[in-house]
Amino acid sequence: MTNPESASGRKPTAFRLDDRNVRMTDDETSTPGAGEALITQAYLADEEPRLPRSVSTPKSGFRFGKWLMIGLGGLVSLAAGLAVDTLIRDLFTRTDWLGWTGVALAAIAALGLLGLVIREIAGLVRLNRIDHLRDKIQTAADEDDARQATAGLRELIALYRDRPETAQGRKALAGHMREVIDGRDLVKLAERDLLSPLDLEARRIVMNSAKRVSLVTAVSPRALVDLLAVLFENLRTIRRLSALYGGRPGTLGFLRLAKHVLTHLAVTGGMAAGDSLASQVLGQGLAARLSARLGEGVINGLLTARIGIAAIAVCRPAPFVSDNGPTVSDFMGELVSSAADEEKKKEE
């Protein structure tokens, strides 16, 4: 268009590939000489410079809880340090070698602490990365942005690089990314080719844990035992799911993850109540036909499945785009039938 307002200053140009001044290269960093044109054949569009991360990070308000934690934590550390210090001083006043032994032990403890802290931080970083990756892929799918989707899926492939069981999926996905495919479709393909085996495994984990919970509830003698078993089972499920999807959280990371799961449950609980109400009522109806104990077991199992679903949503590095992910009703049928089997066995 010859209109000045649309002029970008970039005129159409063409370079003959057999020209002496035209060079093909695979190295994107090399720079062309004077009057020379350098061509990099690209399968993918080059990335634009991105905005700094801080722009997209939600700003947290003033956190008094954090201050409290910092203050208390500092005090506790000081107290511990003081105690160790006085202990070592006391040891030195007795005999020198006892004192040195104390110092050596303190050093080992310090090293251990350092290692622990590093691992915790690494775990937290990994969880953070997964959270950001999920956001990125979600926006890419929402905006149908191929460029962003490609960038996100590259990170996803990198996340699973040292997982041999995903080799086939990674290869297929890398193949798709070389084609011209839209953002949303790419994310769907990633879901189908790379994540679906993991999703299947996650479903199995949640199913088994739900079954175990329902069984334990049915046979346990005391309510307290139930409670502990359910708590333990749920925490274990969250941990396994996180490891499955590449999170490998440390203790702190795990606590954070558990918090996320609870928040997710609280947020989606209201919405899920609507769509799963019918199935739950139905479930109770079925459960009522079982004996009271087994029925209770099924209900507990369903609750566990619910927590497992929330955990999947929190741990999975990509959102569910082509479908809504597993729902409670997916688990219910199998849970009820396994409980019924249990009852039959008992009767025999």
Place this chain on the structure above:
Amino acid sequence: MNALEVLLNTLTKLTEETRLSLANLADAAGDLTVPSVRLGVTGLARSGKTVFLTALVHNLVHGGRLPVFSAAAGHRMTSAKLQPQPDDTVPRFDYEAHVNALVTDRVWPESTRQVSELRLTIDYESASFLSRKLGPGRLHVDLIDYPGEWLLDLPLLNKTYAEFSAEAFRRARAGNRSEIAAAFLDTAAKTDPSDPENELAAQELAGRFKEYLAACRADTHALSMLPPGRFLMPGDLDGSPALTFAPLDIPADASAARTGTLRAMMERRYEAYKSHIVRPFFRNHFARLDRQIVLVDVLHALNAGPHAIADLEVALSEVLSAFRPGRRSWLSTILSRRIDRLLFAATKADHLHSSDHDKLEAILKRLVARAEERARFKGAEVDVLAMAAVRATREAMVKHRGEELPAILGTPLPGERLNGDCYDGNTEIAMFPGDLPEDPELIFRQDESKSEPVRPSFQSAQSELQFLRFRPPELDTTAEGMTLSLPHIRLDRALEFLIGDRLA
């Protein structure tokens, strides 16, 4: 119009509708055993209908790379093969010759001269349990190819001769066309509509009219709104009286012509053209479509400038008003077929870098806005995408004089020229076609601010957008010497939208 004419018109309409309903009933009966989808590939001349059909069939038959087409990607499609078509009187689409031209000779198929048909049968297993057990697991896809010029005839169906004449003259006298139409306008000025009928005068006027239409279509102008379509692509009726008429300079609401005058003769021939050529064409091929894809060559019009774009917009909205979009229900499928999915595709997206595809889509969306809104209002699903049925280029980045240009690699057709450089059809080049505007409105707004009648060709070569035409790609072969399927851009997404749900 007098009362008799009104009555006649209503009667023709009624008989048309009855005929359509009967044909639909027959179709519905046939569909009880194996369902069929009539896929309407709509596009003006040179928009790539033949290439689209060839690539579609080739990719399905040869199991091409279609990751987004779920039936193929999910390995549910067991086979796709060509079958004898349902209509025995229509020539077969010469698929083998077209593939041969594309793959072996690396040339694009020649422009289509007649209607042809093809039936593709897909065997599949449904993803849902019930339809896997109960459904036939088989779908016929009926494809039709035809000269795109003929599409321009469809809007004529609702116009009288006087209306057609008035519109033709209004367009011919518009700023951008008056120069091309000079010869025709001269001859028309010398002709008096109320002269006694005279075959030679009619022939001369029709000849000038055809020349003017053909000149409008040339690359430098690339105009689209040029009815009647048979004047550009006569098919087997060349020289017959039905094709020897031309618009006369009369107002749209002129009173009826006296018998024996030139105008009466022209009017008679125009009506014959409508009832013997246009109406059967519409009835046989377009009135009974289930799905429609509208191919638009936006880049060709962009090459020629804002007038070509504006003309394309008018042509598209006029042509698309002839179709019947709407929601599908069981009753409607039996009595009247409706197009329940409509896809607008900007073809030849491989001629620009993929980072510009979104902008191309935005331009197309703006071009077809009216038709899209109408289809949505009637309840049809609509999608817009940029695609290339056959991908002739690869992508690259060029660093030159401190600039990074997103470019495409390919071999231009012989005779294509850019910046004074003419290509021989064997040189591979890296090409930067210019940046499409971020805001599609910019392209249309320019039209209003501009008053220059015709853009001289040298100027368009200097403009900020220039799209060359490339030769079809060289295909890789596997170790066993098998040719791989034709590469494409988003053909799979188009397929998924058009027939994916029937294979679900």
